[in-house]
Amino acid sequence: xxxxxxxxxxxxxxxxxxxxxxxxxxxxxxxxxxxxxxxxxxxxxxxxxxxxxxxxxxxxxxxxxxxxxxxxxxxxxxxxxxxxxxxxxxxxxxxxxxxxxxxxxxxxxxxxxxxxxxxxxxxxxxxxxxxxxxxxxxxxxxxxxxxxxxxxxxxxxxxxxxxxxxxxxxxxxxxxxxxxxxxxxxxxxxxxxxxxxxxxxxxxxxxxxxxxxxxxxxxxxxxxxxxxxxxxxxxxxxxxxxxxxxxxxxxxxxxxxxxxxxxxxxxxxxxxxxxxxxxxxxxxxxxxxxxxxxxxxxxxxxxxxxxxxxxxxxxxxxxxxxxxxxxxxxxxxxxxxxxxxxxxxxxxxxxxxxxxxxxxxxxxxxxxxxxxxxx
Numbered sequence: 001x002x003x004x005x006x007x008x009x010x011x012x013x014x015x016x017x018x019x020x021x022x023x024x025x026x027x028x029x030x031x032x033x034x035x036x037x038x039x040x041x042x043x044x045x046x047x048x049x050x051x052x053x054x055x056x057x058x059x060x061x062x063x064x065x066x067x068x069x070x071x072x073x074x075x076x077x078x079x080x081x082x083x084x085x086x087x088x089x090x091x092x093x094x095x096x097x098x099x100x101x102x103x104x105x106x107x108x109x110x111x112x113x114x115x116x117x118x119x120x121x122x123x124x125x126x127x128x129x130x131x132x133x134x135x136x137x138x139x140x141x142x143x144x145x146x147x148x149x150x151x152x153x154x155x156x157x158x159x160x161x162x163x164x165x166x167x168x169x170x171x172x173x174x175x176x177x178x179x180x181x182x183x184x185x186x187x188x189x190x191x192x193x194x195x196x197x198x199x200x201x202x203x204x205x206x207x208x209x210x211x212x213x214x215x216x217x218x219x220x221x222x223x224x225x226x227x228x229x230x231x232x233x234x235x236x237x238x239x240x241x242x243x244x245x246x247x248x249x250x251x252x253x254x255x256x257x258x259x260x261x262x263x264x265x266x267x268x269x270x271x272x273x274x275x276x277x278x279x280x281x282x283x284x285x286x287x288x289x290x291x292x293x294x295x296x297x298x299x300x301x302x303x304x305x306x307x308x309x310x311x312x313x314x315x316x317x318x319x320x321x322x323x324x325x326x327x328x329x330x331x332x333x334x335x336x337x338x339x340x341x342x343x344x345x346x347x348x349x350x351x352x353x354x355x356x357x358x359x360x361x362x363x364x365x366x367x368x369x370x371x372x373x374x375x
Contacts, residue, residue, distance in 0.1 A: 035222065163317065
């Protein structure tokens with residue numbers, strides 16, 4: 001989280017849009033209203049979720065990173081050492097050369113390529129493992145933004161500070177951005193999701209932003225947080241398991257259980273005729289090249305190590321604030337938020353295709369007018 005790196009002052013209203021030189025920024029809060037989109041953490045930015053709080057900004061280490069770090073160099077080695085000689089010897093046969101000549105071509109190219117493959121793939125293996133280790137150290141040291149729904153507050157620990165900052169949930173500002181730029185490859189679009197606030201004592205502005213695949217994904221990420229804070233979501237599986245590879249009692253990371261569930265489903269789909277033989281063979285080849293369950297076991301080791309370290313790095317005030325409180329002390333949503341949320345749901349039901357940001361703007365205008373008339 002960095003101070004003062006957003007494009008606008010944090011005094012907006014939900015549904016308000018502001019243009020900047022390369023695109024547009026649209027606010028989703030303050031006053032976190034329902035968006036109507038499914039709550040999905042597309043970027044796996046949520047690291048922990050239970051009845052007390054949700055951690056956002058760290059996430060769980062993905063198995064794909066370990067698969068690429070281990071399997072990528074192995075694939076390159078096999079292709080350079082064996083694949084290229086086989087292709088060239090095949091071309092020799094295709095051009096009418098004798099089998100003996102093709103064998104000589106294979107042996108000669110294998111002799112050239114073997115040590116190139118060994119040294120080159122050793123370098124990429126070391127590079128991949130270094131990147132994984134760097135990401136692991138980052139996950140160990142970073143303190144995520146924590147959303148406490150019992151207190152209806154959000155806790156931030158900016159990089160330049162040691163003391164946590166507590167922000168009321170309904171005052172938190174959230175936005176989505178859409179930008180475009182022209183490169184040598186054509187026009188490129190970029191999308192993002194951000195949250196921000198003013199320091200309650202110093203007035204300094206802080207923001208936290210993430211890239212997303214598109215605007216709907218950005219809004220769905222915000223909806224995952226909002227749904228949790230408003231007690232519509234209760235487990236990490238509800239927002240992070242679109243492929244449904246987590247069993248009811250499975251932990252919410254990509255451990256060995258995910259591998260076994262995926263293999264079990266693959267065989268069921270093959271028996272039912274939903275998957276062909278080539279897909280089945282390809283699945284097994286991919287996981288053999290990526291060292292079978294070793295990446296999943298490394299994820300389990302990494303998650304356990306991060307969990308042990310993260311508790312030690314939390315500021316004491318944040319740890320105490322994170323403890324559960326009796327239900328009778330739980331904070332309640334404001335009357336204004338309840339009324340606006342009800343109106344948003346009415347408009348979404350009347351016209352599901354209408355952009356939710358337009359609905360937010362309409363609701364804000366309606367309630368602002370009512371407030372002015374009452375005053």
